Amino acid sequence: MTGTAPLAVVLLSGGLDSTTVAAMARAQGYRLLALTIDYNQRHRIELAHAARVASALDAERHIVLPLDLRGFGGSALTSDTAVPKDGVQPGIPVTYVPARNTIFLSVALGWAEAAGARDLFIGVNALDYSGYPDCRPEFIAAFEATANLATRAGVEGDAFRVHTPLAAMTKADIVRAARDVGAPIELTWSCYDPTPAGRPCGECDSCRLRAKGFAEAGVADPAL
Numbered sequence: 001m002t003g004t005a006p007l008a009v010v011l012l013s014g015g016l017d018s019t020t021v022a023a024m025a026r027a028q029g030y031r032l033l034a035l036t037i038d039y040n041q042r043h044r045i046e047l048a049h050a051a052r053v054a055s056a057l058d059a060e061r062h063i064v065l066p067l068d069l070r071g072f073g074g075s076a077l078t079s080d081t082a083v084p085k086d087g088v089q090p091g092i093p094v095t096y097v098p099a100r101n102t103i104f105l106s107v108a109l110g111w112a113e114a115a116g117a118r119d120l121f122i123g124v125n126a127l128d129y130s131g132y133p134d135c136r137p138e139f140i141a142a143f144e145a146t147a148n149l150a151t152r153a154g155v156e157g158d159a160f161r162v163h164t165p166l167a168a169m170t171k172a173d174i175v176r177a178a179r180d181v182g183a184p185i186e187l188t189w190s191c192y193d194p195t196p197a198g199r200p201c202g203e204c205d206s207c208r209l210r211a212k213g214f215a216e217a218g219v220a221d222p223a224l
Contacts, residue, residue, distance in 0.1 A: 007117035008163075009033045009108045012062070014050030016188045016210055017123030017166055020174055022057050023183035024165050025121045033115055034059040035108050039069040039097070042077050045198060049189040056184040065107060074098045076192070083193040085203035092131050095192055095205060101134035102143065105162065109147050112160065118153065121163045127170050140164050171213025179219065186222035200224070 008030035010022045026032055034054040038047055047064060054062035073079040075097040084093060101124065108120050124135040133139065144162040148154030166174055178185045190210040191200035200207050214221045 005029050005031050006119065007031050007033055007060075007112075007115055008119040008121055009035055009112040009115070009117050010059075010121040011104050011108055011123070012036050012050050012054060012059075013123075014046040014048070014053055014188060015123070015190050015206075016178065016185060016213070017125060017174060018050075019053045019057075019123075019185060019188045020178040020181070020183045021121050021123040021163075021165060022053065022059075023178065023181040025119075025163070026057050027181045030119065030121075032057060032059040033111065033117060034062040035104075035111060036062065036064045037104050037107065038064050038066045039100075040078065041069075041097075042083070043189070043192050043194055045194050046189045049187055052187045053184055056187060063111070067103070067107070069097060069100075069103075072098065083201075083204050085193075085201065087208065090131070092133065093205060096132050099134065101132075101139070105143050105147075109151065109160065113151050113153050118158060119161050119163060120147075121165075123166050124164050125166045125169060125171075125174070127168060135167075137164070137167055140167070170216070171209055172216035175213045175217035175219050179217075188223055 008025045010025055010032055012018045012022055012034040036050040070078045076083045076094040077097050081094055112120055126136050140162050147160040154160060190206045192204040192206050193201045195201055
């Protein structure tokens with residue numbers, strides 16, 4: 001990919017969704033700036049997976065930014081609250097991290113403006129997901145509008161775009177899309193509550209949704 005290709009900042013957790021989105025952006029001709037937030041999450045193992053994915057997708061830079069949200073708490077992912085293991089729950093579960101995507105997109109926006117990128121990619125999904133409010137299309141539209149009100153580039157007419165190519169996909173659709181664009185899904189991690197041996201628990205919301213997607217797509221999960 002040439003140095004004249006456009007840059008995109010991709011929020012890369014190391015999970016299936018963000019890895020698929022990063023591969024999609026690359027397939028569309030973007031040079032990748034991969035941003036991983038180390039928020040002192042329970043499943044810190046995903047940071048190593050994000051690094052492997054960034055390397056496999058030839059990201060020009062991969063920043064792992066420390067931003068310790070355990071200081072706030074309010075989530076099973078940033079506290080000692082137990083991660084539910086009894087199936088995908090209705091409503092907003094305790095694994096919701098307060099304002100996480102708002103925080104992450106704001107950081108991504110800052111890097112994008114500094115680097116001259118005008119495209120942000122995030123792997124939010126509003127079909128097969130855990131019910132997080134900051135995964136919905138109306139939130140993304142509102143954030144994009146805010147980005148163009150709150151930045152020098154935006155007010156000077158050099159608009160930012162927030163891309164959410166998975167927003168209306170099922171998990172099975174995402175698995176198929178990942179396969180189609182050659183995403184390195186064998187390197188990904190989804191589990192919220194790893195076992196002491198460093199294996200997926202298989203029972204949290206994220207594990208269940210991942211398993212559902214692979215099963216419905218008729219594809220074996222290469223990460224297992």
